[in-house]
Amino acid sequence: MNRQVVLDSRPKGIAQAENFKILDTPISPLKSGEIRVANWFLSVEPAMRGWIADTNNYAAPVAIGEVMKSLAVGEIVESADANWPVGQMVTGWFGWQKLATITAAAIVRKVDQTDLPASLALGVLGINGVTALLGLTMAGEPKTGDTVVVSTAAGSVGSAVGQIARILGCRTVGIAGGPIKVAQCRDLFGFDVALDYKADGLGAALQSACPDGVNVYFDNTAGMISDSVYPCLAQGARVVLCGTASIAQWDPWPSGPRVERHLLVKRARMQGFVVLDHFDKWDGAVAQLTQWVREGKLRYAEDISDGLESCLDALAGLYRGENLGKRIIRL
């Protein structure tokens, strides 16, 4: 038998526990070319909101009754594909379930770094780390000496962005919510300055932290945090739009201060970045990230819950900002 988390109803806004349900389902014998993976770790991402939403999305949404789409790490326990033997650890699109019956197309990569925890394939050596490295370098184009501002700086993407920017010779300013995350930014992730957006005066704090302006803004939030950053952009600044975590709903569409004048006056650029467009660069990015992790230059935090039942409230909890580090479910 398999155990699965399926989408039970389409959420308006952030998915809550009641939008999912757990099903026990029989498994079928493998057909030729199929592979069975026993999931060890399941990923929880802010982007999952987009994967479920039926509007303003970048792929067809998960259907009602379908297993929740997710990245996972697991071990091949049965195989009808000679290229993928039993015992191989893999990461890929295996969904929120105990056993995934897939074809090789669902595999993102082998997980062969046996000196490192397998769960890292979901965070710093997975979609989050790759997003940070490719988004920062491809869309942010940081130069030595640049000031790089990062929102959700304690999160798994933001914390990697800040550290990679420092490796590349930039000064880093992280924005996070509350004193614990701010301390994590400063002490664990090495941001030069860490600011609490929940405290008063974010705009003034940013201006004083960025006296020469913001050259790169790597944004995972949109909303009021971004509204404080835009007036601080330096001439020729690059804004990487990677997520909109602070906006609970896009229906009705929210308003905010207009950005056009900032971008025009500063000859600045704002660009959407979706890492799923760049699978061709994935392996190279993972190799670079792995090297930095082994050298101790790239740190990470994980927030691991146990059991498939933990999936139900995991996405809602992420948007409540509860997690300290990459949220992962261990099976």
Added chain:
Amino acid sequence: MNRQVVLDSRPKGIAQAENFKILDTPISPLKSGEIRVANWFLSVEPAMRGWIADTNNYAAPVAIGEVMKSLAVGEIVESADANWPVGQMVTGWFGWQKLATITAAAIVRKVDQTDLPASLALGVLGINGVTALLGLTMAGEPKTGDTVVVSTAAGSVGSAVGQIARILGCRTVGIAGGPIKVAQCRDLFGFDVALDYKADGLGAALQSACPDGVNVYFDNTAGMISDSVYPCLAQGARVVLCGTASIAQWDPWPSGPRVERHLLVKRARMQGFVVLDHFDKWDGAVAQLTQWVREGKLRYAEDISDGLESCLDALAGLYRGENLGKRIIRL
């Protein structure tokens, strides 16, 4: 004696006639290196609003009591610089006045196209045409077959953008205000589709005019016109921010629908473009534009008023949308 239009008070919003005054001033003998230009034509630009404003600007503003900064075309009538002989026609930063006492640094270029009206050096062969060509190609990066949408499509920048985009093999959709400008877009400037933003249903009209989405949006307005375009962006779209003509004031800062989600979902880019950053490409651009004008591929409209007194209300009239074509003052 000289006659000059000087800034008399700093406007809040768009400069009105009462923010300027006309002064008769004596002229001094030339010092070594100085040049005296008798202005034939003075330029009126939407960007002048920014040149006067004391905030959100890209250069130090014109001081109170100072001659209004402007481009102009004139003839050298006196010279203490051997490189610039009397009789040479030139265009440059000569200001709203009859006689400009300058150095060579204020000259943008010689005006030697004697087969074409000298006034074109202020419009289609000047800052407007160069803005259109460089902004479209450098920031818009149009590809053959792209759909290019242009706001203020009957204006001197917008009309050139639309025609250049067609020369480059794009499909063009122009947005202008009122039936006369819309007809001008279609009949004079050859837009494939011309839409009236003052009519109802701009958003629906845009969606039906751009069934495959908008690949390039060359924007001179921001505001509600842009708010109708953003939801139509195609994947990988480029938005060129060239002006914000529809926003009367940036104090208090106006709000509008947030753009971040559109840009993220469509992996789109939005970039501010200021042509004054690109003087190194000016001569090459003018040569290309001149060729297209001579070949009849690039048409223009001029809206010429007579006398220095016409300057006073010229900028306000521009923002009232009165002009049909490049607004020029003839002396």
